[in-house]
Amino acid sequence: MFLLKILKKLNFIRNILFFYFNIFQFWINHIKIIMNKNNYYYNIFIYKISFKKMSLSLIFLSILILIICLICLRQYLKGGVCKNKHDMTNKIIIITGPSNGLGKESAFDLLNHNAKVIFACRAEERTMKVINTLPENLRKNATFMKLDVSSFKSIINFVNEVKQKYDKIDILMNNAGAMPIKFDWTEDDYDSYFISLYLGPFLLSALLMNHMNKDGDAKIINLSSAMHLWPMIEKGDIQKYKNKDYMKAFYQNSAGSKLYNNTKLFIIYMTQYFAKFCEKNKLQIKNVCLHPGLVQSDFFAKINRSNILQSITRYILNFVLNLVSKNPV
Numbered sequence: 001m002f003l004l005k006i007l008k009k010l011n012f013i014r015n016i017l018f019f020y021f022n023i024f025q026f027w028i029n030h031i032k033i034i035m036n037k038n039n040y041y042y043n044i045f046i047y048k049i050s051f052k053k054m055s056l057s058l059i060f061l062s063i064l065i066l067i068i069c070l071i072c073l074r075q076y077l078k079g080g081v082c083k084n085k086h087d088m089t090n091k092i093i094i095i096t097g098p099s100n101g102l103g104k105e106s107a108f109d110l111l112n113h114n115a116k117v118i119f120a121c122r123a124e125e126r127t128m129k130v131i132n133t134l135p136e137n138l139r140k141n142a143t144f145m146k147l148d149v150s151s152f153k154s155i156i157n158f159v160n161e162v163k164q165k166y167d168k169i170d171i172l173m174n175n176a177g178a179m180p181i182k183f184d185w186t187e188d189d190y191d192s193y194f195i196s197l198y199l200g201p202f203l204l205s206a207l208l209m210n211h212m213n214k215d216g217d218a219k220i221i222n223l224s225s226a227m228h229l230w231p232m233i234e235k236g237d238i239q240k241y242k243n244k245d246y247m248k249a250f251y252q253n254s255a256g257s258k259l260y261n262n263t264k265l266f267i268i269y270m271t272q273y274f275a276k277f278c279e280k281n282k283l284q285i286k287n288v289c290l291h292p293g294l295v296q297s298d299f300f301a302k303i304n305r306s307n308i309l310q311s312i313t314r315y316i317l318n319f320v321l322n323l324v325s326k327n328p329v
C-alpha cells in the first residue's frame, strides 16, 4: 500500500516534469527556427501562430517558479517538528498562556505523553473551555492556575501557590506573549507588554528556580522569536522602559514591533544569564530558548487595525502568513 502511494506520487511528479520539459523543448525549437535566417518568412509565420502558446507557457513557468519559491520559503520558515514519544509520567510542567496557539498545542502534546500540565493563564473561563475539550484521561492531568505574566503581584501569588501544591516542578515553559499594540502602564510602574514579554518571565523563572527538580532533568524553556534578529536598541533603552512618557511616545509612533523584537532579544540574553547562573550555583537546570517557526495562531490576529492602512496591511500579512506558516498542531 505504502509502495503504491509512493509510486503514484512519483508518477505525478514525472508527469509534471514531462509537461515542463515539453514546454522547454517547444521554446528551444522555436528559438532555433527563428534564429535560422534561411527560413525567415516561414519563421515569422510560425512565430505568430505560436505566440499564444508561448505566452501560455510563460504563465505556467512563472506559476511554477512562484510555487517553488513559496514551498522553499515555507520549509525555511516552519522550523523543526518534535517527533519525540518520550514517556513523561510524573513530570510536572508549567506552561504560561496555553489558552491558545503554541502553548495550547504544546500542553496537549505533553498531556499525551502522560505529563501533568499546569495551565498558567489569566482568563479562567477561556482556559477551562480549552481544558474541557480534552478527553477524560488527559483532562485529569490538566490543572488551571491563575497567572497574569504582566503583573508582578500575580506572578508572586502564582509561585506561592505552586510551592504549596507541588513538591517540585520539572519544566517551566515561558510561552505567554502578545504583540504590543496599545500603551498600558501598570501598577508595577512598567508597560504591561514589557513585563509580559520580558520582566515577567524573568521574575517567574528566578522565583521558581529553587523549587525545580534537582535530578538534572529540569528545564526552563523560553519562547523567543527570529524577530530578535531585528532589534532596535538604543543605548540605555532598558532604563528608558521605566519612563512612562517615553513609553507612551513609543506607542504613539506605532513602535510595538520594535518593543517586541527587543524583548525577544532580551529573552535570549536572559536564557544565557540563567544558564551561567545555574552552572555557577550548581543548579541542575537546563535553560533553553527557541524560535518556534512561523505558526498560524491568534498572535497576528490581535495586531492593531485602527485605520484602513493597518487593516489592509493585516489582511495582506494574514494572507501571506497562511500561505507560508505552519499549523500549531
Ligand SMILES: NC(=O)c1ccc[n+]([C@@H]2O[C@H](COP(=O)([O-])OP(=O)(O)OC[C@H]3O[C@@H](n4cnc5c(N)ncnc54)[C@H](OP(=O)(O)O)[C@@H]3O)[C@@H](O)[C@H]2O)c1
Binding pocket: 096, 097, 098, 099, 100, 101, 102, 103, 120, 121, 122, 123, 126, 147, 148, 149, 150, 151, 174, 175, 176, 177, 178, 196, 223, 224, 225, 226, 291, 292, 293, 294, 295, 296, 297, 298, 299, 300
Ligand atoms: N506564532 C508565531 O509565528 C510565533 C513566532 C515566533 C515566536 N512566537 C512566540 O510564541 C509564543 C506564543 O505565541 P502564539 O503564536 O501561540 O500566540 P497566541 O496564539 O496569541 O497565544 C498567546 C498566549 O499568551 C497568553 N498571554 C498573553 N499575555 C498574557 C499575560 N499577560 N498573562 C498570561 N497569559 C498571557 C494568551 O492568553 P489570553 O488568551 O489570555 O490572551 C495566549 O494564550 C509567544 O511568546 C510569541 O512571541 C510566536
